[in-house]
Amino acid sequence: MLETTETATDPKRARILDGALKMFLAYGFSRTTMDDIARAAEVSRPALYLLFKNKTDIYRALASVVFEESIAKARAELAGDAPLGERLFQVIDTALISVMAKIAESPHGAEILDMKGSLAGDVVEGWRAAMVGQFTAAIGEEARATGVDLAARDLSPVMLADVLFDGLEGMKMRVSGAEEQRKAVRGLVKMVELAIRP
Structure with missing residues (x-):
């Protein structure tokens, strides 16, 4: 079940969103009707x-x-104690790859994912900004903890976070399948780790 503060306080709304997701995954967005969702x-x-x-x-x-x-x-993952590379990988795996894989593996997953820009572009941009902000804070904290002066390397935490996120976006177009994506993510995370290594 989808669970947020908003849906937790409104069980009917949560039921509708769960039902809609099931219908979209089973029949696609365009073929699903409001009647289907209500049922x-x-x-x-x-x-x-x-x-x-x-x-x-x-x-x-x-x-x-x-x-x-x-x-x-x-x-939650970035607040942990594991090395930065492990935390970044876990975030990308649990918050991106695993979530999107469930949708992409459905018969109509490609349609559902393709529509996110046209139907919810502003929501996607808000999410991207929040994720880049999370990555930026974690990278900046790690650089301070290790005493690395990113500015002296013509880098910044936000630049590295953007490169990581842009790399993820490009990877989705080039690499199919969750396992192959995980391999590619390890390489992206390794580049960030090398950039902030003392």
């Missing part, structure tokens, strides 16, 4: 329309919940 969530059509205007509204709410969970997982 899957076990709510009436009028009750569904009281909470959501249309499928796009539901898609945006789903994207918000998934990204909110991703940010929370990143925050």
Whole structure:
């Protein structure tokens, strides 16, 4: 079940989002109707329309919940005591690769993921900014702890975080399959580690 502060306080909303996700994964966004979502969530059509205007509204709410969970997982993982490289890898694995793999592996996953820019571009950008912020803080903290002057290397924590995130975006286009993505991620994380090594 999708779980955020918002859905935890509104079980009907959570049921609708869960039902919508099941329908989108089973039939695709374009073939799923509001009736399908209402049936899957076990709510009436009028009750569904009281909470959501249309499928796009539901898609945006789903994207918000998934990204909110991703940010929370990143925050928790980066707060740990493991070496930075391990923490970065774990964040990317649990908050990105594993989450997206579940969607991508469904028969209509590609359609659902392809629509995120057109239906929820602002949500995606907010999530990206939050994730880059998390990476930036962790990289900056590590550089301070090891006494590395990134500015002397013409680098900054935000630059390294952007490079890492941009590398992840490019990797998704080039590398298919979660295991291959994990291998590529290890290389990206290693580059960040080398940049902040004393």
